[in-house]
Amino acid sequence: MSVDGVGLHVRADGPVDGPALLMLHGFGASMAWFDQVVARLPECRIIRVDLLGHGGSARPTSGYDPDSQGRLYARLLSDLDLNDVTVVGHSMGSLFGVATAEHTTRITRLVLMGEGPDTSTGTLPSGEWMIHIPWIGPILQHHGPAFVTKRVVRRAFAKGFDMATAFGNPAQGLEDARSLNHPAFTESIRRRQAWTGRLGLDARLDKLALPALVIFGREDRFYNVDASLARYRAVRTIMIAVLEHVGHTPMIEAPDRVAELIREFLSSGEKPETPLESADPRMKQP
Structure with a gap:
């Protein structure tokens, strides 16, 4: 689709009259990272987008800041012409989901997976700084040793997770990581840090006052889970679910549990006054 003159790779699944979900994948990924969850929510109208600079979407030299x-x-x-939309974001896609909700009233709920309130609760892979070097960075990103890229992709999953079950295409992770253009790589990270530095996701969600579900894998290797959740717990509209034995990518590592959480969240109506939190796939009153 051409959206404001920008070519976006968009996919729609499910009945046109089903609950509307907008799924936004994480940094260096693609819409394929949601395949397993989409298959488990056949009753929903699911719109997926390859983020700008990723997958089949356009690769401009600018426009990678969260507001844009x-x-x-x-x-x-x-x-x-979609209304009453639930955004389902993963990692950096969660960030862009919140930014989208700040620019439209069509979004009424948010599901955020594996994303801390700001970069203070996260860690980047060692050597990441080299990708930002002009000339050298693009060469490393697109033509560096495959085993290095695969190691970074592997960090998105819990230790011991069987990567053979992650994707239908065994090379998906490597291909996605190498597909984004260099401006998307460098500017997304820089602009993200500045945007959350001005106001973290916890404060932005508090201002939006929309029901939100935050899902973390207990074995997330990109974020300090306890530090992130301590911030999110302070926001009245947020529900929290922590999945044991799961890493940074719950929708791939535990698709049944994530689909169940989303389904329950969609049917729960307004956010209750008493916060819900559970390490179990079923959200229960503590």
Whole structure:
């Protein structure tokens, strides 16, 4: 689709009258990272997008800051004439999901997976700084040793997770990591840090006052889970689910549990006054 003159790779699944979900994948990934969850939510109308600079979407030299991407995906929802939309974001896609909600009233709920309130609760892979070096960075990103890229992708999963079960295409992780253009790589990280530095996701969710579900894998290797959740727990509209034996990518490592959480969240109505939190796939009153 052309959205405000930008080419976006968009896919729609499910009945047109089903509950509307907008799924935004994480940094260096693609819409394929949601395949397993989509298959488990056949009753939903699911719109997936390859983020700007990723997969089959356009690769401009600018526009990678959260506000610009939020406006872009808000316009997409307008073009599709979708209302009462639940954003389901993973990692950096969660960030852009919140930014989208700040630019449209079509979003009424948010599901955020594996994303801390800001970069203070996260860690980047060692050597990541080298990718930002002009000339050298693009060569390393696109033509560096495959085993190095695969090691970074592997970090998105809990130790011991069987990577053979992650994707239908065994090379998906490597191909996605290498597909994004260099501006998308460098600018997304820089702009993200500045955006959350001004106001973290916890404070932004508090201002939005929309029901939100935050899902973390207990074995997330990109974020300090306890530090992140301590911030999110302070927001009245947020529910929390922590999945044991799961890493940074719950929708791939535990698709049954994630689909169940989303389904329960969609059917729960308004956010209750008493926060819900559970390490079990079923959200229960403590």
